[in-house]
Amino acid sequence: MEQMEIRKAPLDADTVAVDSDTAWAAVIARDKAADGRFVTGVLTTGIYCRPSCAARHPKRENVRFFASGAEAAASGLRACLRCRPDDVSREAAALRKALRLIETAETPPSLEALADAAGYSPFHFHRLFKRATGVTPAAYARGRRARTMTEALADGASITEAMYDAGYSGPGRFYAEAKDRLGMTPSAWRDGGRGETIRWAKAETSLGIMMVAATAKGICSLTFDQEEADLRARFPHATIEEGGDAMAGLVERTVAAVEAPARPHDLPLDVRGTAFQEAVWRELSRIPPGESLSYAALAARAGKPGAARAAGTACGSNKVAILIPCHRAQRGDGSPGGYAWGLERKASLLEKERSA
Incomplete structure (x- = not known):
């Protein structure tokens, strides 16, 4: 097929500051998470697509990457009727509205309220949100509340202040979620682990001396070249003690995971983040x-x-x-x-x- 003429877009360089190898890898993988980050222009067909488009992949030399559908259209390309890349902009705007609502609401909005603000049905919005963020709207809202809670506690707020700053309506849900997110009670976390016990052990591995530490919930730290003092610095008021024989089984399984990192493990973890x-x-x-x-x-x-x-x-x-x-x-x-x-x-x- 004869290659069409592309206006404004030089044929010897991509037209957007994006890592070309990364972008092409996303196209080959049909990575939905890359949708909205750029569009793929196909010079031989004169169309531009989402990275995840299900159409047969073009040859790499016939592809140019654009920051947006508008840039691609300005270069003479037209939107793919199969993957409808311009719809991504509508989805992105809907997600921004929903995220703004979650971030500014005093209490977590319901799925129905978020979907209404975004302009989608609850079912469609739930799928859209999870595809874009990797978590459900409810999980995202819980993460946001946990972040607000930990920041307030770190700033020295009282338990009651942290609870209401984070948007909890009462102590029941607050304490239940806080223990899950922090691995300990809010007061213990604020006080540097006061009242909690963290046990540690060291073991020889092919990568050097490994130090593993765990709460009653699971492994909270796996490091190299560190000492007990590093744990005490993070949790100055926790009870830090050697695990001894009680940790022998966990240490053995952890060493096995270190020596065979390609093999899936089922070790219990106690890690939380945003x-x-x-x-x-x-x-x-x-x-x-x-x-x-x-x-x-x-x-x-x-x-x-x-x-x-x-x-x-x-x-x-x-x-x-x-x-x-x-x-x-x-x-x-x-x-x-x-x-x-x-x-x-x-x-x-x-x-x-x-x-x-």
């Missing part, structure tokens, strides 16, 4: 062992296209190295990026996975 952090951690666990994903692509999959730096920060906030595999994240140019426990360990983990 809705976005938890979405990033879920996506990290979905990356096939031995493979890597850029921070930009990770952010898109977690529901925040363009938030590569925030995705990197979420990886850095991961307190259970290897069990949540942040070693599978890298920079957009293919370089390894950072790793709290050293790039040599990061490379070793990926090599272990590739050779499994």
Whole structure:
């Protein structure tokens, strides 16, 4: 087929500042999380599509990436009738309205109220929201309340002040959710773990001396090159003690997970973060062992296209190295990026996975 003439768009370069390799990978994977971040222009057919379009993939040399459907249209392309890429803008606007409502409401809005504000039926909106953010509207709202709660407690607010600042109408739901989110009571968290017990143990691994710490709920820390003093600094009023024989089974299973990172594990974890952090951690666990994903692509999959730096920060906030595999994240140019426990360990983990 003869290639059509494209106005304004140079044929020797992409027209938007987006990592081309990452964008093309999203197209090949038909990654729905990348929809709305850019559109794919196909020069031989004269159309532009969502990254997730189900049509047969074009040749890479015939593709150009545009920041929006408007840019693609200005270059002479027309919207694909199969995937309707311009509908993404309507969906993005609807999501912005819903997120703004969640962030500003004194109490979490109902699904019906959010759907009405977004202009969709509750069923359609629920699917749209989860596809875009990786969590349900209710889970997102709980994450937002938890973030407000922890910030208030960290600033020295009383339990009652933190409860109402976060939008809880009464203590019942507040204490139930707080214990789940924090791994301890709100007063214990505010007071640096007062009244809680965190047990730790060390073990030799091929990556060096591993230190694992756990609450009664599960593993809250897996580190290398750290000491008991580091745990005490985070929870100065908690009871920090060696786990001894009581932790032997958990330590043995954790060492096995470290030595065979490609193998799924069922270790109990006690980790909590913001809705976005938890979405990033879920996506990290979905990356096939031995493979890597850029921070930009990770952010898109977690529901925040363009938030590569925030995705990197979420990886850095991961307190259970290897069990949540942040070693599978890298920079957009293919370089390894950072790793709290050293790039040599990061490379070793990926090599272990590739050779499994």
